Amino acid sequence: MPRVAMTRFLGWLAVCALIVGLAADFGYAPREMTQGNVQRIMYLHVPSILTAYLAFGLVLLGSVAYLLSRRASWDHLAASAAEIGVLFTAITIVSGSIWGRPTWGVWWTWDARLTSTAVLLLVYVGYLLLRAMVDEPEARARYAAVVGILGAANIPIVHFSVYWWRALHQPAAMLGPGRAPMPGWMKGIVLVNWIAFTLLFAYFLSRRMQIARLEEQA
Amino acid sequence: MNPMPDHWNYVLAAYGLAAIGLIGYWRYLAARARSLSQPQRGKGRRA
Numbered sequence: 001m002p003r004v005a006m007t008r009f010l011g012w013l014a015v016c017a018l019i020v021g022l023a024a025d026f027g028y029a030p031r032e033m034t035q036g037n038v039q040r041i042m043y044l045h046v047p048s049i050l051t052a053y054l055a056f057g058l059v060l061l062g063s064v065a066y067l068l069s070r071r072a073s074w075d076h077l078a079a080s081a082a083e084i085g086v087l088f089t090a091i092t093i094v095s096g097s098i099w100g101r102p103t104w105g106v107w108w109t110w111d112a113r114l115t116s117t118a119v120l121l122l123v124y125v126g127y128l129l130l131r132a133m134v135d136e137p138e139a140r141a142r143y144a145a146v147v148g149i150l151g152a153a154n155i156p157i158v159h160f161s162v163y164w165w166r167a168l169h170q171p172a173a174m175l176g177p178g179r180a181p182m183p184g185w186m187k188g189i190v191l192v193n194w195i196a197f198t199l200l201f202a203y204f205l206s207r208r209m210q211i212a213r214l215e216e217q218a
Numbered sequence: 219m220n221p222m223p224d225h226w227n228y229v230l231a232a233y234g235l236a237a238i239g240l241i242g243y244w245r246y247l248a249a250r251a252r253s254l255s256q257p258q259r260g261k262g263r264r265a
Contacts, residue, residue, distance in 0.1 A: 204247065
């Protein structure tokens with residue numbers, strides 16, 4: 001299948017998965033007993049950060065592979081994944097803040113999880129700013145790769161911050177060291193949305209990498 | 219017993235802002251791809 005057709009197929013697949021996710025969030029999931037309907041924000045919040053982890057993991061992969069091979073395609077992967085990762089991290093922070101207001105009574109608190117996530121966002125915004133500041137393509141790719149590798153160190157800090165420090169934020173809903181603090185059906189809905197977001201991420205990544213190739217040719 | 223009010227406005231705000239972000243990025247990618255491919259198409263026509 002040609003690359004453009006594959007990307008389009010991926011886009012439609014993501015749209016279908018997002019519709020299924022939304023139906024699960026608002027149709028299948030019952031009103032949560034303690035938090036009420038505001039708990040439905042979790043079906044957006046948790047898959048967003050898991051997708052951001054995937055994006056920043058690919059930044060790490062692309063950065064290491066670029067430094068080893070000096071192939072521009074790895075730099076394109078890292079740059080594209082960073083941009084999309086910033087988008088999903090921003091969605092995580094905004095949705096978490098909106099959830100926090102009625103649940104905790106505050107929009108923001110300097111809790112370990114929240115602070116480390118804000119630092120994660122700032123590191124990758126810095127990564128994108130660095131790329132915008134350096135004109136020479138090889139130097140840009142080299143400097144960005146170093147930041148991309150160092151920035152990835154923040155991913156485990158964000159994820160395990162709720163276990164390493166006394167945090168207001170609840171334990172990891174997915175990929176935690178222990179059992180997920182939620183029933184199986186709830187975990188299933190998070191999983192459906194995570195799949196939808198991963199497909200959307202793959203679609204965005206494919207399109208963004210096509211743009212990176214066009215930018216190189218221009 | 220209803221321990222917490224429904225807060226549908228917060229739910230809609232979270233999903234709405236996420237939709238704006240995702241659709242906005244999709245539109246940005248489409249516009250960027252169009253602007254990059256247009257000069258090439260122009261060159262092709264001239265040639």
